[in-house]
Amino acid sequence: MSDIILETKGLTKHYGGVHALEDADFVLKNGEHVAIMGDNGAGKSTFVRQITGVEQRTRGTVTFDGNDVNFAGPLDAREAGIETVFQTLALADDLNVPDNLFLGREKTKFNFLGPFRVLDYKAMREDTMAGLEKTGVKIPNIRNTIANMSGGQRQCVAIARTATFASKLTIMDEPTAALGVQETEQVENIIRTLKKQGESLILVSHNMRQVFDLVDRIIVFRRGRIVANLNKDETDGQDVVAYITGAKTGAEYEGAA
Amino acid sequence: MSDIILETKGLTKHYGGVHALEDADFVLKNGEHVAIMGDNGAGKSTFVRQITGVEQRTRGTVTFDGNDVNFAGPLDAREAGIETVFQTLALADDLNVPDNLFLGREKTKFNFLGPFRVLDYKAMREDTMAGLEKTGVKIPNIRNTIANMSGGQRQCVAIARTATFASKLTIMDEPTAALGVQETEQVENIIRTLKKQGESLILVSHNMRQVFDLVDRIIVFRRGRIVANLNKDETDGQDVVAYITGAKTGAEYEGAA
Amino acid sequence: QQIGVSVARFDDNGLTVMRNGMAAHEAKLDGVSLQVEDATDDVAKQLDQINNFIASGVDAIIVNAVDTNATEAMSAAAASAGVPLVYVNRQPINMATLPDGQAFVASNEIESGTLAAFRMCQDLRAQGKSGGARAYMLMGQLSNQAAVQRSKDFEDVIGMDMCNFITLIDKQTAEWSRDKAQDLMTNWISSGEPFDAVFGNNDEMAIGAIQAMKAAGISMDDVVVGGVDATSDALVSMQAGEMDVTVFQDLAGQGAGSIDTAIALINGEDVDKAVFIPFKLVTPENIGEFLP
Amino acid sequence: MSDTSQGTGGLTFDKSKRQWPNELNVLAALILIVIIFEILGAVFVGQSLLFDTNDRFDSIFNEARLRIIIIQVAIVGIIALGVTQVIITAGIDLSSGSVLGATAMIAMSFAQVAEVNGAPNPKAIFGPAFLDLPVIVPVMVGLGCGIIAGIINGILVAYSRIPPFIATLGMMLFARGVAQWWSSGNPVSFPTEAYAVIGAGMNPVIIFLALALLFHLVMNYTLYGKHTFAIGSNEAAARMSGINVPRHLVLVYAIAGMLAGLSAVILTSKNLTAQSGMGLSYELDAIAMAVIGGVSLFGGRGSIVGTVIGALIIGVITSGFTFLRLGAFYQEMVLGCIIVGAVALDQWQQKRAAARA
Amino acid sequence: MSDTSQGTGGLTFDKSKRQWPNELNVLAALILIVIIFEILGAVFVGQSLLFDTNDRFDSIFNEARLRIIIIQVAIVGIIALGVTQVIITAGIDLSSGSVLGATAMIAMSFAQVAEVNGAPNPKAIFGPAFLDLPVIVPVMVGLGCGIIAGIINGILVAYSRIPPFIATLGMMLFARGVAQWWSSGNPVSFPTEAYAVIGAGMNPVIIFLALALLFHLVMNYTLYGKHTFAIGSNEAAARMSGINVPRHLVLVYAIAGMLAGLSAVILTSKNLTAQSGMGLSYELDAIAMAVIGGVSLFGGRGSIVGTVIGALIIGVITSGFTFLRLGAFYQEMVLGCIIVGAVALDQWQQKRAAARA
Numbered sequence A, B: 001m002s003d004i005i006l007e008t009k010g011l012t013k014h015y016g017g018v019h020a021l022e023d024a025d026f027v028l029k030n031g032e033h034v035a036i037m038g039d040n041g042a043g044k045s046t047f048v049r050q051i052t053g054v055e056q057r058t059r060g061t062v063t064f065d066g067n068d069v070n071f072a073g074p075l076d077a078r079e080a081g082i083e084t085v086f087q088t089l090a091l092a093d094d095l096n097v098p099d100n101l102f103l104g105r106e107k108t109k110f111n112f113l114g115p116f117r118v119l120d121y122k123a124m125r126e127d128t129m130a131g132l133e134k135t136g137v138k139i140p141n142i143r144n145t146i147a148n149m150s151g152g153q154r155q156c157v158a159i160a161r162t163a164t165f166a167s168k169l170t171i172m173d174e175p176t177a178a179l180g181v182q183e184t185e186q187v188e189n190i191i192r193t194l195k196k197q198g199e200s201l202i203l204v205s206h207n208m209r210q211v212f213d214l215v216d217r218i219i220v221f222r223r224g225r226i227v228a229n230l231n232k233d234e235t236d237g238q239d240v241v242a243y244i245t246g247a248k249t250g251a252e253y254e255g256a257a
Numbered sequence C: 001q002q003i004g005v006s007v008a009r010f011d012d013n014g015l016t017v018m019r020n021g022m023a024a025h026e027a028k029l030d031g032v033s034l035q036v037e038d039a040t041d042d043v044a045k046q047l048d049q050i051n052n053f054i055a056s057g058v059d060a061i062i063v064n065a066v067d068t069n070a071t072e073a074m075s076a077a078a079a080s081a082g083v084p085l086v087y088v089n090r091q092p093i094n095m096a097t098l099p100d101g102q103a104f105v106a107s108n109e110i111e112s113g114t115l116a117a118f119r120m121c122q123d124l125r126a127q128g129k130s131g132g133a134r135a136y137m138l139m140g141q142l143s144n145q146a147a148v149q150r151s152k153d154f155e156d157v158i159g160m161d162m163c164n165f166i167t168l169i170d171k172q173t174a175e176w177s178r179d180k181a182q183d184l185m186t187n188w189i190s191s192g193e194p195f196d197a198v199f200g201n202n203d204e205m206a207i208g209a210i211q212a213m214k215a216a217g218i219s220m221d222d223v224v225v226g227g228v229d230a231t232s233d234a235l236v237s238m239q240a241g242e243m244d245v246t247v248f249q250d251l252a253g254q255g256a257g258s259i260d261t262a263i264a265l266i267n268g269e270d271v272d273k274a275v276f277i278p279f280k281l282v283t284p285e286n287i288g289e290f291l292p
Numbered sequence D, E: 001m002s003d004t005s006q007g008t009g010g011l012t013f014d015k016s017k018r019q020w021p022n023e024l025n026v027l028a029a030l031i032l033i034v035i036i037f038e039i040l041g042a043v044f045v046g047q048s049l050l051f052d053t054n055d056r057f058d059s060i061f062n063e064a065r066l067r068i069i070i071i072q073v074a075i076v077g078i079i080a081l082g083v084t085q086v087i088i089t090a091g092i093d094l095s096s097g098s099v100l101g102a103t104a105m106i107a108m109s110f111a112q113v114a115e116v117n118g119a120p121n122p123k124a125i126f127g128p129a130f131l132d133l134p135v136i137v138p139v140m141v142g143l144g145c146g147i148i149a150g151i152i153n154g155i156l157v158a159y160s161r162i163p164p165f166i167a168t169l170g171m172m173l174f175a176r177g178v179a180q181w182w183s184s185g186n187p188v189s190f191p192t193e194a195y196a197v198i199g200a201g202m203n204p205v206i207i208f209l210a211l212a213l214l215f216h217l218v219m220n221y222t223l224y225g226k227h228t229f230a231i232g233s234n235e236a237a238a239r240m241s242g243i244n245v246p247r248h249l250v251l252v253y254a255i256a257g258m259l260a261g262l263s264a265v266i267l268t269s270k271n272l273t274a275q276s277g278m279g280l281s282y283e284l285d286a287i288a289m290a291v292i293g294g295v296s297l298f299g300g301r302g303s304i305v306g307t308v309i310g311a312l313i314i315g316v317i318t319s320g321f322t323f324l325r326l327g328a329f330y331q332e333m334v335l336g337c338i339i340v341g342a343v344a345l346d347q348w349q350q351k352r353a354a355a356r357a
């Protein structure tokens, strides 16, 4: 197998008249950590949604782990090995913390019962405590429903969910936006651990410091197009901002934007 | 009238067994800009919700503009002169941008018609464009529904809504969490304008740089209690983090936490 | 004495007449108190109501069966509790095997549709249409026994040698309702098919058809319209020369008779298993007998 | 909408690809259904549904049929106008049919004549003082009953936070009880001549269309309409934005109730009688019209124009069945399929529109 | 639930103030209603509702009444078990009553005896080969019909994205048509003796309670239950978390359909006949039971235990009315009020619980 885990060619998404994503060519190597930056509405989340099959793309190809893929939904993507923290979090408000953490891959006993197999509540509760500790968040009662959690607590539950299960590629869309100082640090530690374990990562973030701390490479989106592909060591904050605002455009992307 | 715009005494909120806010004593002077910081789940948003009447407090008093108040809902708070950007944004997904901006205070003609008075779409559209420009956000088609907007675009609509109407006190709960570099800058400019106009502000934020840039005073919440009240000039980032994490507690709050 | 009554449905005009007959009779009798329940055309609910009566310790039960096929279970429930039971208006299927302490007071439903249909057939002949006549039929709710029975009666009559000059153009349900009948009739008229007769499973639907025909400018002398029930609206319509045939069922008499039978059963008297009260045909000639 | 679509810079936006209005889909469905009936008619009964094929009427169209198509849905259509507004707030009104029934009995009791065929009215509900009243009295009584029922619905939904389904289910049972209790289930007949005019001929249709136009304007160009949509879209947001949500909900339900009361007046006038069973299951027909017309049961989406077309679809189907002389059994089966089909088509169209490049 | 409530540090959490389970409120409402009836009974009829006051039965309780209270709701209760699950997914099932009606006709046709009172069965639907079949045949046919209707509902809801209200409304009309078309509206009677046993005596109650226990366990302790709640709570989240939402929805609706089919078998067996009008409006009763029992129409909240208590409340009310000799008119009015009242109480309790210090 090649060392490229994910590759998109000409990935495009139009919403009616809105061209949210145009001709995105993107390559991610095995074990590489890449950041996606860009203005609000630049198309970052749209890009994530096309890769994970939440929406059906207008055109273009996605190659994951050597195969051309066209996921019908996020379930397919997860089964192929892509774990995602979406910007909208995807939590079930009426369920409590362990239920949400294990949503869709519950621990069960008596598995021969098919859809009626029995849940192993105790094991899930214990794993939940362990998972949450990694994010450093404080939750007074994990049996409370998600509807009663603060913005940051919800975000940590979503992240803990991703971090609890091993995968080939992790995608996080603005994971620390709602987090406090300590929690942000913990989540950054989680990301560092992924790096050590050799898992690939796509991180969408507006936080310049964080990006330079954590990733190997920075991709900049502007008005639905990729306008720069920068190695962390060959660039700096001001440079990136110039690409974001449109003051500069990467040489290889001259035709775009 | 005194120069104190807002004062709370012993403000407390319990959710069942969860003590989300305990005995908050808080004072805000006319024209003063104050930041509220603290961990995720520390009770910041809860505090905001009690002041603005979204929820009914367990006990304590709130004095606004010289009067003891007990708002039945956010509508009352707004009529008294408090504009709020909530963490959950409060946008109507199926309506477009101008509709959301003017939700609850539409511009109308033929006002004698009571609830059936006629909407002035044109005026609202023009004001919307002006309001959005202040935040620097890019929205390709303001007639698109909010459901189709990116996370940052939504946040800018919510902020533009607050900034468009004058008030005695503005409260913003993590307004720039989802915003890009440029948009964040614009929102910070809006806040500076408020300062110049002499309007008071409560800013909830996890962003240390932003807080030190913008406000006069920093209040730190920990585990539902106020643990510090710091003048910007007499403190620094490390000091604040120490209070947030619990390494330090303000002298006057020794009994707490 | 406490008597429980379960009526098939309250919003049926005919059964309301019967109910009022019971109430009037109750007022005349000393020491008899009725408790009337609405079975809302639901067999199962009716059986439950009977069990509820038994639990409340009533002295006798009167049942106007929703579905005459379901009476076996009711007879069994009452018999095992030793409570007298009287069926009224609709003949139970277990007539032959009715236990002691149970009886039946009614008219024979088959008569109603047959009487009306046969008279309509005669009227058409009298108008000189024996060479061929065309008819529409408005049916009640198809889940309802009386609707099915009366429709079948009509079709049986026009299947007889004497009346087979009548062809049925179409039959549809108007759910017993005047409004639905009005719309349905207008729909039929709009197809432009000529017709000579309209039979409604009840008077309400016949009146609805009349209103639709009048609105379309069709002369009511040319069309024979028949219904069942002899409601006061229908009698007024007949006086106005619009309705031609309806059938009177002495429902108030049935109601009163059922109470008398129930009291006799409570007192342990000997009672006929079946008491029949006949239908009467109402036409412009004899309408005077039925006016209040 | 005009063409001055605006935005604040940013992405490419292609104005020519604006959204296809939903009402056009519903209209297309209506036309499709008519074509199907025309084809079936030509094949099986050798007639045309809408066009004149025999010489009873001398014009291109079969005017009698066009008229009945719309008359038969006008009364339920009036209810559907109110139900549309309720559904747009993410509510539902199951009570409208029963409220119609109860209102019919009550209003008609104030509309009775003193003499029928020379004899005193055999069905007078009240004493002679209440006979031969001016027509305004029963009309006002009818509207009033509807409004009261609507206000109670609205208060239950808005202030007690009872789900609309339950609040209006309770009202449905209650109103049905009232209808049967009033005059102990006996029909109320013989209205005054002035009263009989209200629902005569094409009057129900004129009232229906006039109200449809009125509410179309109200929903699109007034505060009332905007707040109705906002509440249905996100009630919490509407509340936080300072809309007085409970008061507005009471207003919406009151209007829906008033329209049910008005239908009762028109229906009794058209039929010259009131019966306790009237209006049974009209609520489902009204909801079906609204939903076929593209109103979303999740709230926030829908239009009066759509509902009117939805009503026409049901009218065409009902007339079409009779026209094809389809056995009564099949009518319900096919109607069920068509309701599902219309909504499925709408859903599919919308999905496609969203995905369209 | 055990007492090992946990959290990861942070705020003070006072375990003694845990949430009061919702079922207890419903139970309190049941007890309150019984007490009201006892008081009214003592005052107006000089009898007790539940206790033995005349010597017809020699025991403390009026056993006949206790039995009828539960028998009369057992059959609708079985439907309500399925409806509860559907509502928890934020759906609704309006078709269950009509599906019961259609299934009753079809299943009963396979349960007929060859000879009635010595003569050949006068109502046989099929030829002699289909008479005197073993009891398993009609039972399987009944369950099968229900499952098929449920699967169709589920497919419409899950794959065509038609709102459940509409999908099941369509099925309701369709099934009602089928019920009337089957044997052209004629009742089907004379079942075999073995078939008649199914719904005899207390059997419906035993089946109802056994199923309630089974589904209580399934909803609380299995994957099926968890996914049902998750879908009702946030369908998008459930989808993104990798639950196969469409497949699960089909399963839920199929189970609801199966339970409606089972009710049809029990009901026809109990009444010894099948009528096309059977089950009319049972869907509303079933929904009322679930909702009185605390199931939220917004999805995500509810329990089987609550629904069972809700069913008992309706049973007590129905029997209580007869016991009080209340005129039938008032019954519907009062039932409407009680449904609204029960839900209002629940809402108020919940609000108070949320606000409690």
Ligand SMILES: Nc1ncnc2c1ncn2[C@@H]1O[C@H](COP(=O)(O)OP(=O)(O)OP(=O)(O)O)[C@@H](O)[C@H]1O
Binding pocket: A139, A140, A144, A147, A148, A149, A150, A151, A152, A153, A178, A180, B015, B016, B018, B019, B020, B038, B039, B040, B041, B042, B043, B044, B045, B046, B047, B087, E011
């Ligand atoms: N309705 C509720 N019921 C129960 N607990 C609640 C409820 N709302 C909030 N809480 C709890 O109260 C605590 C404080 O929540 P709050 O939203 O005020 O935190 P915050 O300081 O705004 O955090 P963040 O920075 O993550 O937004 C949290 O532990 C949360 O779980």
Ligand SMILES: Nc1ncnc2c1ncn2[C@@H]1O[C@H](COP(=O)(O)OP(=O)(O)OP(=O)(O)O)[C@@H](O)[C@H]1O
Binding pocket: A015, A016, A018, A019, A020, A038, A039, A040, A041, A042, A043, A044, A045, A046, A047, A087, B139, B140, B144, B147, B148, B149, B150, B151, B152, B153, B178, B180, D011
């Ligand atoms: N369903 C949709 N229909 C129409 N337009 C859409 C839809 N979803 C997104 N858009 C538009 O596409 C553009 C890109 O949105 P996207 O969510 O990808 O932005 P983003 O880069 O993630 O921004 P942010 O940093 O604010 O999250 C925006 O202009 C948005 O309004």
Ligand SMILES: [Mg+2]
Binding pocket: A044, A045, A046, A087, A173, B150, B151, B152
């Ligand atoms: Mg985004």
Ligand SMILES: [Mg+2]
Binding pocket: A150, A151, A152, B044, B045, B046, B087, B173
């Ligand atoms: Mg917060």
